[in-house]
Structures are given as structure tokens and as C-alpha cells.
Amino acid sequence: MLSIILLSIFGIVCLFLGFLKSKQVLLPAAMLFVATAFVVNALDWNRPVSYLNNMMAINNVSVAFIGIILLSALLILPLTQRYINDARAQLAEYYAILIFSLVGAIMMVSYENLIMLFIGLEILSVSMYVLTGSDKRNLKSNEAALKYFLMGAFATGILLFGIALLYGATGTFTVSGISNYVANNPTGISPLFHLGLLLVLIGILFKVSAAPFHFWTPDVYDGAPSIFTAFMSTVVKTAGFAALYHLLGVAFTGVYTFWGMTVAVITVMTLAAGNLTAVYQQSFKRMLAYSSISHAGYLLIAVVAFNAQSQEAILFYSLAYSLATVTAFGVLILVADQNAIDGRPNEDYGAFNGLAKSNPFLAFALTVSMCSLAGIPLTSGFFGKFFIFISAIEQHMVWLLVIAVLMSAVGIYYYFRVVIAMYMREGSTQTITIAPLYRLILIITTILTLLLGVAPGIIKGMV
Amino acid sequence: MLTLTLIGLPFVAALLLLLVKGDGVKNIAFVAALAEFVVAMVAVSQFSPEAGAQFAANYPWIASAGINFSVAMDGISLLLVILTTLLVPLIVLATFGHNYRNPSAFYALILFMESALIGVFTAQDAFLFYFFWEAALIPIYFLAGIWGGKDRIRITFKFFVYTIFGSLFMLLALSYLYFQTPGTHSADIKAIYDLTLDANEQSLLFWALFIAFAVKMPVFPFHTWQPDTYTEAPAPATMLLSGIMLKMGIYGLIRWLMPVVPAGVAEWGPTAIVLSIIGIIYGSVIAVRQNDMKRLIAYSSFAHVGLMSAGVFSLTTNGLQGAVIQMLAHGINVVGMFFVIDIIASRTKTRDLERLGGITQTTPALSVCFLILLLGSVALPLTNGFVGEFLLLSGLFEYNPWYSAVAGLTIILGAVYMLRMFQKAMLGDKVEAAEPFTDLTFSEKAVLFPLVLMVFWIGLYPNTFLHMTGPAVADILTKFKSL
Numbered sequence: 001m002l003s004i005i006l007l008s009i010f011g012i013v014c015l016f017l018g019f020l021k022s023k024q025v026l027l028p029a030a031m032l033f034v035a036t037a038f039v040v041n042a043l044d045w046n047r048p049v050s051y052l053n054n055m056m057a058i059n060n061v062s063v064a065f066i067g068i069i070l071l072s073a074l075l076i077l078p079l080t081q082r083y084i085n086d087a088r089a090q091l092a093e094y095y096a097i098l099i100f101s102l103v104g105a106i107m108m109v110s111y112e113n114l115i116m117l118f119i120g121l122e123i124l125s126v127s128m129y130v131l132t133g134s135d136k137r138n139l140k141s142n143e144a145a146l147k148y149f150l151m152g153a154f155a156t157g158i159l160l161f162g163i164a165l166l167y168g169a170t171g172t173f174t175v176s177g178i179s180n181y182v183a184n185n186p187t188g189i190s191p192l193f194h195l196g197l198l199l200v201l202i203g204i205l206f207k208v209s210a211a212p213f214h215f216w217t218p219d220v221y222d223g224a225p226s227i228f229t230a231f232m233s234t235v236v237k238t239a240g241f242a243a244l245y246h247l248l249g250v251a252f253t254g255v256y257t258f259w260g261m262t263v264a265v266i267t268v269m270t271l272a273a274g275n276l277t278a279v280y281q282q283s284f285k286r287m288l289a290y291s292s293i294s295h296a297g298y299l300l301i302a303v304v305a306f307n308a309q310s311q312e313a314i315l316f317y318s319l320a321y322s323l324a325t326v327t328a329f330g331v332l333i334l335v336a337d338q339n340a341i342d343g344r345p346n347e348d349y350g351a352f353n354g355l356a357k358s359n360p361f362l363a364f365a366l367t368v369s370m371c372s373l374a375g376i377p378l379t380s381g382f383f384g385k386f387f388i389f390i391s392a393i394e395q396h397m398v399w400l401l402v403i404a405v406l407m408s409a410v411g412i413y414y415y416f417r418v419v420i421a422m423y424m425r426e427g428s429t430q431t432i433t434i435a436p437l438y439r440l441i442l443i444i445t446t447i448l449t450l451l452l453g454v455a456p457g458i459i460k461g462m463v
Numbered sequence: 464m465l466t467l468t469l470i471g472l473p474f475v476a477a478l479l480l481l482l483v484k485g486d487g488v489k490n491i492a493f494v495a496a497l498a499e500f501v502v503a504m505v506a507v508s509q510f511s512p513e514a515g516a517q518f519a520a521n522y523p524w525i526a527s528a529g530i531n532f533s534v535a536m537d538g539i540s541l542l543l544v545i546l547t548t549l550l551v552p553l554i555v556l557a558t559f560g561h562n563y564r565n566p567s568a569f570y571a572l573i574l575f576m577e578s579a580l581i582g583v584f585t586a587q588d589a590f591l592f593y594f595f596w597e598a599a600l601i602p603i604y605f606l607a608g609i610w611g612g613k614d615r616i617r618i619t620f621k622f623f624v625y626t627i628f629g630s631l632f633m634l635l636a637l638s639y640l641y642f643q644t645p646g647t648h649s650a651d652i653k654a655i656y657d658l659t660l661d662a663n664e665q666s667l668l669f670w671a672l673f674i675a676f677a678v679k680m681p682v683f684p685f686h687t688w689q690p691d692t693y694t695e696a697p698a699p700a701t702m703l704l705s706g707i708m709l710k711m712g713i714y715g716l717i718r719w720l721m722p723v724v725p726a727g728v729a730e731w732g733p734t735a736i737v738l739s740i741i742g743i744i745y746g747s748v749i750a751v752r753q754n755d756m757k758r759l760i761a762y763s764s765f766a767h768v769g770l771m772s773a774g775v776f777s778l779t780t781n782g783l784q785g786a787v788i789q790m791l792a793h794g795i796n797v798v799g800m801f802f803v804i805d806i807i808a809s810r811t812k813t814r815d816l817e818r819l820g821g822i823t824q825t826t827p828a829l830s831v832c833f834l835i836l837l838l839g840s841v842a843l844p845l846t847n848g849f850v851g852e853f854l855l856l857s858g859l860f861e862y863n864p865w866y867s868a869v870a871g872l873t874i875i876l877g878a879v880y881m882l883r884m885f886q887k888a889m890l891g892d893k894v895e896a897a898e899p900f901t902d903l904t905f906s907e908k909a910v911l912f913p914l915v916l917m918v919f920w921i922g923l924y925p926n927t928f929l930h931m932t933g934p935a936v937a938d939i940l941t942k943f944k945s946l
Contacts, residue, residue, distance in 0.1 A: 376627075377597040383525075386590075386634070390528075393638045401635055409628040416620065424608050424616045461527025 001051045001058065003037040003066065004103050010037070011099040018092025023084050030095040031077050034102070038070040041106075054174070055113040062110040064315055064462065065242040069105050072234040072322040073098065075445060078437045079330050080227050082337065094134065098231065101127030105239035109246075114163045114173045114200075117243060121159065121207065124239060125152050128232055132224040138344075144223025151206070151216040159203025165196030175251045182254035189255070197252060197259060204247070208240035208296045210266050211273035218277075221289030226336065226345070229285065230329035233292040234322040241299050241314055248303060249311065256306060264304045268403055271297035275407040278414045284332060285347040287414055288325070291373060294411060295321050301397075301404055302388045309391035316387050316459055320372060320380035320452060327369035327445040330438070331362050338432050352418050354427025361439070362432065363422040365446045372449045374415040375408055380452030387460065465506045465518040466534045469544060469581050472499050473551075477574035480567050489559060492570035496552035499577065503548035512538050512934045516587065524591070529649040533587040538935035539787055542928060543584040543714055546794045547707050551577045553913065554702045557802045559906040560809065563610055563697070572602040576703060583711050589637040589650040592719065593630070596711065600626055603703060607696035618695045622688040629678035629685070633715075636671035640723065655723055656942075662726050669727030672720045673735060680712035680768045682735070683742035693761035698805035701757065705764050706798040710790045713768070716775050717783065722942045729943070732776040736862075739776070740870050742769035747876035751883065756804045756814045759884055760797065763840065766873055767793050773870055774855035778943050782858020783936045788928055789851025792839065792921050796848060799836035799914040803829065806907060807888065811896040816884060821893030826902040830889055832911040837885055839918040841878045847921035 010033035017029055041063060050057040077098070083089035104123025111117040129152060133145025167173060169190040170181040182189065202213060209217040221229045252259060274294030281287040295317075302313040335352055336345030356363035372381030385408065392401055421427075434442075452459060476495035480488055506518060519535035536544060555573060563569045579602070582595030600623070608619040637650070644654045660668070678685045693701050721728050746766030753759035771789050774782035806829065807822065808814045823830040835846070842848035852874060860867035903911065921928065 371601070376601065377594045378601070382597075386638075389635065390638045390641065393635070394642050398635075398639075405631040405635060408631055409624060412624055412627050413620075416623065420608065420616055420620065423605065455524075457523070457525045457527065460525055 001049075001056065003041045003070075004106055006040060007033070007037050007099050007103045007106070011096045011103070014096040014099055015092055018090070018096075023091055026091050026095060027077065027081065027084065030099065031074060033099060034070055034074045034077060037102070038067065038074060041066045041070060050112065055116050056107065056110045057112045058110055061311060061315070062242070065109045065238060065318070066106050068238050068315070068319050068322060069102065069109065069235050072238065072326060073102055073231070075323075075326045075441050076227065076230050076234070076329075078441050079230065079326075079333060081435050081438055082333070088137070090134070094131065097127045097130055101131075101231075102235070105235050108239040108243040111243070111246070112175050114166065114175070117247070118156075118160060118163060120239075121203075121243070122156060124236060125156065125207070128152075128228070128236065131228040131231070132220055134228065135225045138223070140223040141225065142223075144220045147216055147223075148220045155203050155206035155213070158199050158206075162196045162199025162201075162203060165192045165199065167196075169193035169196060175247070178251040179253060182252070186254075194255075194258060197255065198262070200247065201244075201259065201262070204240060204244045205266065208237055208244065208299075209293050210296050210300060211269040211293065212266075214270065214273060214293045214296075217293055218286055218289040221292065222283065222286050226285060226329050226333045226347075229288070230326060233288070233329075234325050237292065237296065237299075238318040238322060241296075241303075241318060245303055245311060245314055249306070260304060260306065263300060264397075264400060267297055267300040267304055267400065270294070270300060271403060271407045275410045275414075279410060281414070282349060283347045284349050284352065284418055285336075287349075287417075288328060288332070291411070291414070292325075294407065295373070297407070298385060298388055298404065301392050301400060304400065305388075305392040305395045305397060307391055307394055309387065309394060312460065313384075313387040313391045316380075316452075316456065317384035319459060320384035320449070323445045323449050323452075324369040324372035324379075324381055327365050327442060327449070328373070330442050330445070331366040331369070334362065334432050334434065334438075335429065338429060349417055349421050350427075351429070352421040352427070353425040353429070355422040355429055358427070358429045358431050362434075362442070365442045366422065367419050368446050368449050370415040370419055372453070374412045376412075378450065378453045380449045380456070382453055383456040383460070387456075464520060465502065465509070466536055466585050467520045468502050469499065469506070469548070470534065470578055470585070472502060472578075473574040473581075474578040477571040477578065480571040480574065483567055486566070488566040488570050489555070492574060493552060493555045495574060496548075496555050496577070500548040500552055503544050506536065506541065507545065510536075510538075510541055510931065512931050515934070515938065516540075519587070521587075524588075529647055530590050531588050531651065532591060533651060534582070534585040534591070535587050536585050537938075538932035539714070539717060540584045540935075542787060542791055542932055543710055544581055546710065546791050547577060547580050547584065549913075549917075550702070550706050550794055550798050553910045554699050554706070554798065556906055557702065557805065557910045558699050560806075560904065561698075569606070569610060572606050573699065573703070576602040576606075580707055580711070584714060587652045589641060589652065589655055589719075591650075593634055593637055596633070596715075597627070597630055599708065599711065600630075603700060603708060606700040606703070607692060610697040610700070612695040612697075614691075615695045618688075618691040622692040625685075625688045626678050629675040632671040633675035636668045636675075639668065652718075658723075660724065660726075662730070665724040665727030666730055668724045669720070669731050672715070672724070673731070676712040676715040676720060677735075677738075677772075678712075679715070680709055680772060681765065682712075682769060682772055683738050683745055686742065686746075686765050689765055690758055690761040693764070694755060694757045698801060702798045702801050705761070705801065706794040709764065709768055710794060713771050713775065713786060713790055716772065717786070717939060721775070721778075722939050725942045728776070728778070732778065736773045736776045736859075736866060739769040739773035740866060742766065743773070743870055743873045744876075747873055747880065750880040751876065753880070754816045756807070756816060756884060756888065757801070759816075759880060760800050760804065763877065763880060764793070764797055766877070767797075767840075770852065770855050770870055770873055773866070774858050777858045777862035778940065779858040779861045780936060780940060781854045781861065783940065784929055784932065785851050785854025785856075785858055787932045787936065788921065788925055789848075789855060791928060792847035792851045792918075795914050795917045795921075796836050796840045799832070799911060799918075800840065802907075802910055803833045803836065806903075810900055813896055816887040818896055819888040819894060820891040820897065821889075822897050822900055823889045824893055825900050828903045828908065829911075832903070832915055833889065834885065835915050835918055836911075837881050839922070841881050842874050845919070845922045847918050847925075850921060850925040
């Protein structure tokens with residue numbers, strides 16, 4: 001709760017900092033704000049409380065998810081460094097919006113009332129619409145923002161409609177109330193309830209870009225400035241999955257038979273759509289967009305498995321995925337700017353050719369990140385997948401896993417294309433100068449990825 | 464503690480190598496690999512075959528999930544550790560004639576690989592095994608992909624995707640086994656050995672595991688990555704692949720397939736034998752027609768590994784002992800031969816048999832070494848190949864004489880393609896390309912002489928090694944007594 005209040009204030013402060021002549025102070029200030037929120041959040045560890053007449057509740061699980069969200073944000077912020085010298089960039093606004101969006105994300109993680117979920121989702125989404133279109137001289141960015149906004153507005157409408165139907169059926173907005181309703185009416189569940197459940201599910205699945213609600217993802221990810229794409233694919237995804245699992249795991253536990261199969265089918269579609277389409281991309285950034293869809297698919301496996309392991313598996317996976325994604329976008333931003341064509345960043349695979357020779361550090365960091373996304377041992381991504389797989393194996397979902405395994409093999413194909421480009425092809429990239437803070441971020445994410453890949457016990461078993 | 468040292472030493476050395484620049488890297492890598500060999504010899508000296516798995520070390524790894532960092536060595540593990548620690552220094556020494564670019568990364572990858580390989584051979588926890596199994600793949604992928612030949616990108620990538628694909632099924636199988644263990648679950652090898660699974664489960668698990676191992680060995684029809692990869696990879700990577708990595712597959716069969724799903728092996732083992740025997744004949748016949756020396760040995764290796772796998776599935780003491788001793792023998796022969804080919808190729812700039820000839824005239828030492836290694840490969844009595852193949856074939860004979868008869872063709876066909884290679888490359892009139900052919904240098908001798916010595920040692924007194932592995936093999940076969 002304190003972190004929400006603090007971040008709201010910090011966001012406003014950030015806007016006012018924009019009036020200062022020097023832009024230099026903005027980044028340290030924003031980082032300090034997020035770091036403060038991170039510490040404040042961590043203080044809630046092992047101290048579960050509920051706020052606002054039980055509209056929100058903080059427990060260890062939500063603290064951990066909020067921790068991942070704030071950590072991702074903290075790691076992403078310094079990657080905005082290139083905007084500091086860009087006169088057109090509205091740095092203060094960017095930071096303020098990012099910080100506001102974090103408030104939404106925290107609400108999505110800790111809601112106990114569907115109204116809070118809705119508000120959180122909206123705060124996060126509206127911020128993202130704006131940031132997607134922030135590169136206003138770029139046609140692709142404008143198009144992406146419009147698309148995202150229109151589609152997102154529809155999805156929000158559907159979500160709200162679903163919440164209304166649930167209210168009609170159960171007479172309550174609270175998560176526990178809905179679960180009580182299911183428990184008390186084992187036979188006479190209203191059809192409105194089922195419809196409401198599906199609509200709410202669609203609303204959230206849209207946000208985490210699960211198929212068949214994923215069509216916005218590639219264009220939006222591609223069009224948005226890379227830094228905000230990184231934010232979207234880490235913070236939004238983590239918050240979305242925390243929200244989804246909380247909803248299904250608490251409110252709808254009793255009707256697993258109803259949504260289990262639906263989500264399983266969506267999982268398979270998501271895995272297939274994400275992985276198979278990613279293979280055909282020529283742009284690294286677009287590939288990352290499809291890869292983000294495929295990761296939604298892996299996370300959904302844990303949702304479908306729905307057992308004691310699931311939540312922890314989602315937690316670990318989100319962390320592993322966020323770390324790797326931050327690295328991937330961090331390197332992408334540098335390389336794409338270096339190889340810019342007509343002033344526009346070049347985000348194709350070709351831009352990475354021969355990177356290992358000119359910039360061994362960047363190549364190594366990106367390789368670790370790609371291995372992690374592909375789920376190869378020694379990286380955290382492996383254990384992420386592993387925990388998800390064992391949660392599904394415990395439920396004997398062999399067919400789902402066989403599909404997931406086949407798709408992982410496909411994943412290796414497109415993730416390693418960039419590794420091959422960096423190490424095995426000849427290229428002309430010059431040595432890229434990396435700011436110390438930027439380098440530090442890449443070092444941290446890489447080390448954490450490797451560390452969790454060797455000693456996952458640090459996180460696993462914590463919650 | 465010894466096992467941990469064996470895994471840790473090359474790993475630490477590799478990390479240090481990454482920090483070093485310049486030409487000294489080779490020497491440091493060699494010294495590290497040699498030190499590793501010494502540690503292995505200390506383990507050998509303290510080893511007692513009857514005591515089962517020893518030199519154990521066990522630390523909690525993912526404590527909440529019952530997964531431990533648990534390593535130990537029994538006879539079979541130790542034999543493979545000997546093979547690895549013996550071959551790696553020789554492979555490093557074999558590179559002394561070359562200057563690979565970015566040497567610190569190159570040698571670091573070799574040592575990383577050694578560390579992972581020893582991990583594979585000693586892991587006593589299913590997930591640790593899988594972890595090392597995959598970890599061994601990464602260095603070899605980069606070794607072959609960065610320092611390889613012209614078509615390396617496509618070919619090594621095929622190899623990489625192929626093997627990962629196989630291993631993922633193994634991961635599924637191991638996870639499934641893990642969840643069958645009672646209580647809070649454990650991935651310990653003993654807990655997994657103690658499981659009772661029904662026949663249907665065992666069949667599915669058999670295939671999930673077998674495919675992973677079959678891709679690695681490779682067994683027909685999972686071999687299509689192998690000849691290309693062996694040909695395109697740089698010589699040291701080819702030696703690692705054929706000399707040691709291939710044995711991961713056989714080792715997997717013996718340690719993680721047979722005792723785990725005995726009923727599955729009883730049901731599907733015959734199919735696996737047929738596939739292996741097809742591989743033996745198929746590989747040998749293709750090898751006869753090859754003109755690229757590296758490709759020829761690649762196919763011969765494919766044929767040899769088929770025999771080992773058939774021997775394992777014969778479920779006889781002889782078959783299993785043969786497979787184990789043949790792993791050692793094959794590793795020695797094949798590394799030696801690839802090295803000889805590398806020497807020839809770097810001096811004449813070709814590996815094409817049609818363009819070679821008459822090399823013996825100026826190179827007595829090279830010719831003799833080559834011939835001995837080659838005869839070892841052909842399984843001439845008194846050489847290491849004979850011991851292995853004889854045991855394998857006699858094991859297979861106990862299982863089914865007809866299979867043994869067909870598989871025995873490998874010896875005849877082996878003689879055909881090996882001697883054809885020797886004849887075309889080494890004998891006859893001297894060709895232009897071979898004109899200023901100098902004999903072995905000191906460092907080349909230092910590689911080949913120990914290998915030749917091993918050829919005779921195993922050929923003349925295999926009991927040194929058979930004695931070591933006997934109890935371990937018997938242990939594994941007890942699982943099948945009750946069937």
C-alpha cells in the first residue's frame with residue numbers, strides 16, 4: 001500500500017522535475033523513486049495485511065510479484081539513457097507515466113476485489129497506450145498506439161462486461177465472495193457466471209497476449225520504442241499473469257472443470273502461434289514480440305496444471321523471463337542504433353552480424369539471454385521451463401508437454417539465429433561505446449540469469 | 464571430494480583461461496588438462512571395484528524440490544572419466560600445430576566441455592545428469608560453429624537442434640520418473656531405480672529416453688547430423704565429439720535407461736538391436752565409398768557405435784562388458800585417427816583420398832602409428848578393438864546367433880574401408896601434394912605414442928579395465944535377473 005502511495009507521489013514529482021533545465025537529474029531521480037518503492041515493498045515480507053476494506057491484500061506471493069515488477073522497471077529505466085540528449089524526447093513525462101503504470105501493475109498483483117483489478121489494468125494499459133505512441137514522428141509508432149488503444153479498449157470493455165455479469169450472478173465483486181458463491185452453490189451455478197468468467201478471462205488473456213487474442217502484439221511491440229517494448233513485455237506480462245493466477249486460483253478454483261480445458265486449448269494455440277510465427281521473422285524485435293507470445297504459452301501451462309507448484313513456477317518463470325528480456329532489449333537498442341538506416345534503428349538480424357568480434361561483451365550478454373529464453377541449462381530460463389514442466393507432469397498432462405517440448409525445439413531455432421549471426425557471420429559493426437550505468441545493468445541481468453541457472457534454490461522455495 | 468575436484472578443476476581452469484591473452488593459453492590449457500589426468504589417476508589408485516559408487520559428494524541444490532548436487536563414481540563412471548581425462552590433454556596437445564583464432568575462448572570451451580562431460584559420467588541425480596548433459600552441448604556447439612569449416616553454420620545448427628530435441632524428451636521422462644518417487648519426491652538415482660512402473664509407462668519412458676541417447680550416439684535413423692558435423696567441425700571438436708561425447712549416449716543407456724525401465728528394455732530392446740545392426744551395416748557400406756577421410760571415419764564411427772549399442776541391449780555380461788571396454792578402445796582409436804587425418808590434411812591441404820598417396824615413403828613414424836590405430840579399429844587380435852568387438856559379438860551371440868553373424872560383418876567391412884583408406888592415402892606413388900611431407904614432430908609424437916601404447920595395453924591386458932567395471936556391470940544386470 002505504501003508503495004502505491006509513494007509511487008503516485010513520485011510520479012507527480014517526476015512531472016515537476018521536468019521543469020528543471022537540466023535533464024541529467026531525471027534518471028537518477030526516477031531510479032531512486034523506483035528503488036525506494038522496491039525497498040518499501042520488501043519490508044512487507046512475512047507481514048500479510050489487507051487494505052481499503054479488503055479491496056487489496058499484501059502477502060508474500062504478491063510481495064514477490066511486485067518485487068519482480070519493480071526490479072524489472074528499475075533495470076529498464078537506465079536503458080532510456082539515449083533519450084537524455086534527444087531534445088524531442090519528453091523524458092519527464094516518460095518517467096512519470098512509467099511510474100504511474102507501476103501503480104497499476106501493483107494493484108493488479110494485489111487486488112482482492114474485481115474493481116481494483118479493473119482499475120489497475122486500466123492504469124497500466126492507458127500508460128502503455130501513451131508510451132507506445134511516444135515516438136510521435138514515427139508512423140509505425142503512431143499506428144501501433146492506435147491499434148493497441150482500439151484493441152485494448154475493446155478488451156477492457158469485455159473485461160468490464162464480464163465483471164458485471166459475475167456481479168449479477170454472485171452479488172459480489174470480491175474474489176473471496178465469488179469463491180464462496182461457487183462453494184455454496186455446487187449445482188446451481190448461474191449461466192451468467194460462466195459467461196462472466198469467460199469474458200473476464202478473455203480480458204486478461206488479451207493483456208498477456210495469449211492466442212487468439214494476440215494479434216495486436218507484433219505490431220505494437222514492433223512499433224513502440226524498444227525501451228517501452230521491454231517494459232511491456234516484462235512488467236505487463238508479469239502483472240497480467242499474477243492477476244490471472246490469482247483470479248483463477250482463488251475466485252474460480254471451484255470451477256476448474258469449466259475453465260481448465262478452455263485454458264488448455266488456448267495454451268496450445270498460444271504456443272503454436274508464438275513459436276511457429278517467430279521462425280519467419282526477419283526483424284529481431286518482431287521475433288521478440290512473437291517470443292513473448294510463446295512465453296505466455298509456457299506460463300499458461302502452469303496455469304492449466306493448477307497445483308501447488310504452479311504459482312511458484314509462474315513466479316520463477318516471470319523473473320527469469322524478465323531478466324533475459326531486459327538484456328535482449330538492452331543489447332538490441334544499442335545495436336539497432338549503431339546500425340541505424342536513415343536515422344531509424346535497424347532491428348533486423350543482419351544488424352547483429354559479427355557482433356562477437358567487435359563487441360564481445362554485448363554478444364556474450366545477448367547469448368546468455370537467448371539461451372535463457374530458449375531454456376538451455378546454466379541459465380535461469382531452463383529452470384523456469386523446468387519448474388513449469390514438472391508442475392504439469394504432476395498433473396499427467398503429457399500431451400500438453402509433448403507440444404510444449406516440440407515448441408521449445410522450434411524456439412531454439414529462432415533464438416539461435418541471432419547467436420549465429422553474432423558469432424559465426426562476418427559483419428561491419430563498429431565497437432559500440434556503452435555508458436557505465438548501461439553496462440552495469442547488462443552485467444547485473446546477465447549475472448542474475450546465470451546465477452539463477454546454477455542455483456535456482458535462491459528463489460525457489462522462498463514463497 | 465575427488466569427484467568434485469574432477470568436475471571443478473577444468474571449470475576453474477577454463478574461467479582463468481578466459482582472462483589470459485596471448486599464446487601461453489595453449490600451455491596453460493595443457494597443464495590444466497594434465498593436472499586433471501593426474502587427479503583421475505589418484506582416483507584410480509584409490510578405487511576398489513567391489514565398493515560400488517564411491518568418492519561420493521552430495522549437497523542440496525534445489526532443496527525444496529529434493530534435488531541434490533550428487534556425484535559419485537562406480538567402475539563404469541571411472542572408466543569414462545579415465546577416457547575423458549586421458550583424451551582431453553592429448554586433444555589439447557594435438558592443437559599445438561595450429562593457431563586457432565581467439566585461443567583463450569577456444570581452449571576455455573574445451574575445458575568447459577571436459578568439466579561437463581565428467582559431470583555427466585558421475586551424476587547421481589537425474590536432474591544433475593540432465594543439467595550436465597545439456598551443458599556439454601553448448602561448448603561443442605560453439606567450437607564447431609565458430610572454428611569449423613565452410614558450411615559450419617547450417618550443419619552445426621542442425622546438430623544442435625537435433626540433440627536438444629532429443630534431450631527435451633529425456634527431460635520429460637526424467638521429470639515423470641521424479642514424480643513417481645514416493646513422499647516429497649527425489650531425483651536421486653537410487654530412488655529412481657527403486658520405482659515400480661507398469662509395462663505401459665515403461666514403454667513410453669523407454670522411447671523418451673532412448674531417443675535422447677540414440678541421437679547422441681547416433682543410432683540409425685537418428686544419425687543424419689553426424690557425418691556432416693564430424694566433417695565440418697575443426698579437428699579438436701571432432702575428436703571431442705567422436706572420442707568422448709558419443710560415449711555419453713552409451714553411458715546413458717547403461718546408467719539411465721536399462722536399470723530404470725527394465726521391462727521397457729525387455730520389450731523394446733530387440734527393436735533397438737535391429738536399429739543398431741542396421742546402422743552397423745549401413746554405416747560400413749557407406750564408409751567404403753567415401754573419399755573424404757574425415758567422412759569415412761565418421762561413418763565408421765557410426766557403425767562402431769551401433770555394435771556397442773547392440774551389445775548393451777543384448778543384456779549379457781559379455782555384451783555389456785564389451786560395450787564398456789569398447790567405449791574406451793573406440794575413443795582412443797578414433798581420436799588417434801582423426802589426429803592423423805588432421806596431420807595429413809594440414810600438410811597436404813586435402814583430405815581427398817583420390818588426391819593423396821605415397822605418404823609412407825618419408826614418414827615411418829606416422830605410418831606405423833596410423834597403421835596400429837587403424838588395425839585397432841579393424842579389431843585385429845592383440846589390439847584394443849579386438850577385445851571390445853569380440854566381447855560384444857559374443858554377447859550378441861548369446862542373445863541371438865543370427866544377429867551376431869550379421870553384426871560381425873562390421874569386422875570384414877571395417878577391414879575393407881580402413882585398409883582402402885590406408886592404401887590410397889599412404890601407399891602407392893607419391894603425389895605432388897604430399898611432396899614435402901615431414902614426419903611427426905615432437906608434439907605430434909607426444910599425442911600418438913600414448914594412444915598407440917593404449918591400443919596395445921587394452922589389447923594385451925584388458926583385465927586392468929574389465930576388472931574395474933565388472934562389479935558395476937553385474938550390478939546393472941541384476942535388475943534383469945527377475946524378469
